[in-house]
Amino acid sequence: MPTTAPSSPILYSFPSSTELCDALANFIIKAQKESIEKKGRFSVAISGGSLPTQLNALINKPGVRWDKWQVFYADERVVPLDHADSNHKLCTDELFSKVPILKDNIHTIDFSLADDLEELSDAYEKELIREFAQKDSARFPVFDLILLGTGPDGHTASLFPGHPLLTEEDRWVAYIEDSPKPPPRRITFTYPVINHASRVAFVVSGAAKADTLQTVLDKPEEGLPASRVRPTHPGQVYWFVDDPAVSKVSFPRTPFKL
Numbered sequence: 001m002p003t004t005a006p007s008s009p010i011l012y013s014f015p016s017s018t019e020l021c022d023a024l025a026n027f028i029i030k031a032q033k034e035s036i037e038k039k040g041r042f043s044v045a046i047s048g049g050s051l052p053t054q055l056n057a058l059i060n061k062p063g064v065r066w067d068k069w070q071v072f073y074a075d076e077r078v079v080p081l082d083h084a085d086s087n088h089k090l091c092t093d094e095l096f097s098k099v100p101i102l103k104d105n106i107h108t109i110d111f112s113l114a115d116d117l118e119e120l121s122d123a124y125e126k127e128l129i130r131e132f133a134q135k136d137s138a139r140f141p142v143f144d145l146i147l148l149g150t151g152p153d154g155h156t157a158s159l160f161p162g163h164p165l166l167t168e169e170d171r172w173v174a175y176i177e178d179s180p181k182p183p184p185r186r187i188t189f190t191y192p193v194i195n196h197a198s199r200v201a202f203v204v205s206g207a208a209k210a211d212t213l214q215t216v217l218d219k220p221e222e223g224l225p226a227s228r229v230r231p232t233h234p235g236q237v238y239w240f241v242d243d244p245a246v247s248k249v250s251f252p253r254t255p256f257k258l
């Protein structure tokens with residue numbers, strides 16, 4: 001697939017988190033429709049943190065083809081799947097338990113491999129290969145949508161500032177044992193996977209993220225992990241933010257329309 005120059009991020013800002021989440025749900029449904037028309041499925045990767053709750057506007061929306069969703073986790077904590085820290089538990093409690101998604105299409109880590117993070121991350125990578133390699137015959141998986149957040153330090157997924165994982169170019173799934181954000185043991189997609197996605201949508205809300213967003217969007221040269229998300233195959237990065245989070249950002253806003 002040809003490599004193209006990264007397109008400029010598209011920044012949508014909303015007065016409230018409610019309006020942000022409703023627009024995000026409509027954006028996801030449109031991406032889903034396009035993906036199903038093109039490939040008969042909708043491949044999505046979801047992060048943890050506040051994102052799963054921000055997806056709850058999907059629950060009562062018409063037009064969601066849950067039977068066509070293939071869900072992976074852009075990062076996951078290496079804890080039991082029913083543990084309070086598990087992104088899968090969070091997504092299940094906030095969303096998947098409330099919609100008719102097929103449980104077999106939600107791809108979780110194999111916690112039985114937790115004693116060996118190399119083996120556990122390899123196993124999750126093989127799950128990606130099973131889902132993508134045969135269908136897309138690309139060297140890297142091409143997700144229809146990857147949903148990300150960013151922390152106060154500008155991390156995204158479990159890619160943290162200054163961490164060697166930022167330079168991983170071959171593995172699709174890597175592990176970290178010293179995450180600055182607890183819990184310390186996690187697996188994460190790497191940039192080769194994230195930057196091959198057709199669409200990446202960051203979802204960021206709250207005034208506490210204002211300084212971070214200013215650096216990530218106005219000073220990408222500082223190289224915070226969230227700034228390094230630049231799909232080029234080709235792909236597009238979208239930012240769904242609320243006004244408090246974007247209050248210090250000079251990067252131009254785009255009026256939201258589908």
Ligand SMILES: O=C(O)[C@H](O)[C@@H](O)[C@H](O)[C@H](O)COP(=O)(O)O
Binds near residue numbers: 050075087148156158
């Ligand atoms: O598993 C995780 O911890 C998340 O994937 C993490 O990368 C999250 O997206 C950011 O820390 C933002 O989290 P908040 O939106 O809750 O601040």
